[in-house]
Amino acid sequence: MRTQSHHRPPNAGHLGGPLTAVRNLGILAHVDAGKTTVTERILYITGATYKRGEVHEGTTVTDFDPQERDRGITIFAAAVSCVWDGHRINLIDTPGHVDFSDEVERSLRVLDGAVAVFDAVAGVEPQSESVWRRADRHGVPRIAFVNKLDRAGADLDTAVASIRDRLRVTPLVVQMPIGREGSFTGVVDLLRMRALVWADGRDGVEEGPVPEGLREEAARRRRALEEVVAELHPLALEEYCARPAVGAATLASALRDLTRTGEGVVVLCGSAYRNRGIEPLLDAVVAYLPSPLDVPAVHGAYDGAREERPADPAAPLAALVFKVTSAATGRLTYLRLYSGTMRKGDTVLDAGARRTERIARILRVQADRHTEVENAVAGDIVAVAGPKAARAGATLCAPGAPLVLEPPSAADPVVSVA
């Protein structure tokens, strides 16, 4: 197989970059499906990218507690930022446990898209079904990652059938596994018709032509994908009727639309544990899941007056507190900014409590460090130090433009197709 790195060069320009290059992402899973391992691998792979790119945007603050430092990365933070292909991905922790109900609701509210992780042997389990339904209620666009393909008894087709039957959603399977169980080594990317293979004991993925013996099956699966997409998407149908086939570019844009309307779910596969499948998963997050600009403006109210707030850095500030943690170094308040800009040193209003708070520091939590930044803008997710009393669920806003963010209505679609 001819080898060629699948990795694209890191783009250092993302950090203060456009909102279209931001993905606020959650990872949803049944306990044990591999959420922690997938998260660790994402941070490991993007961390390597980060170091190669040597991006600096502020002062690095090392204030992790010893347990976190031992593991080397911050998998317990409420939100961790990483960089992939010029995009900033803010990974928001979504508690897998049903007990943390309010916390699940709040984390679903601040993310714009999610990866649902399934176990390739167990398929859709009851808990993954209940988290899926909640994400439906919040209108969170999702892609599916069928993990643990290396396990004995793992089978992508069976897992896909359980996604179709239990979740009642149309699977859009964009990969075909290469090798089964212990000899699962890679996937065929059915859009580009290229083989991606992960070698044991080596980082990174090697790309090459689809092996001879797999070409027929890959072609059959590609055609099946084209047919499903043509059934759901008018542009793909038009192309299918004319040729009859659907090209990769049309497929990609149709998959993006179908993801955002929830009419279908893109399915990828891999083995997080053996580091297989993570790079194409990150590519899919960037390609199919929405940016903060692709989701509708939020609403808020104050003293009876209702107001819409666009994801615009120039609009008055409105930010939602979704988690408060206390580390050895002090209280950290995790925020999603919906509109406006927050600067270090600002005094903001906790509109519900009618109390002001001071933003002493703004931090981006990265895989192995906290980086202090001067400001954060609409669409962003950051941790701030300074607020003393603001609780999870509170709105922090500009004192001159008070607002309490409304919970999204279950009936409102959260996504729109651009």
Ligand code: GDP
């Ligand atoms: P979480 O509970 O969803 O966070 O799941 P974890 O990431 O902790 O994984 C649960 C168990 O599955 C751990 O023992 C992992 O080592 C194992 N695991 C995770 N990913 C894979 C995989 O791709 N293949 C196999 N065989 N085991 C995995």
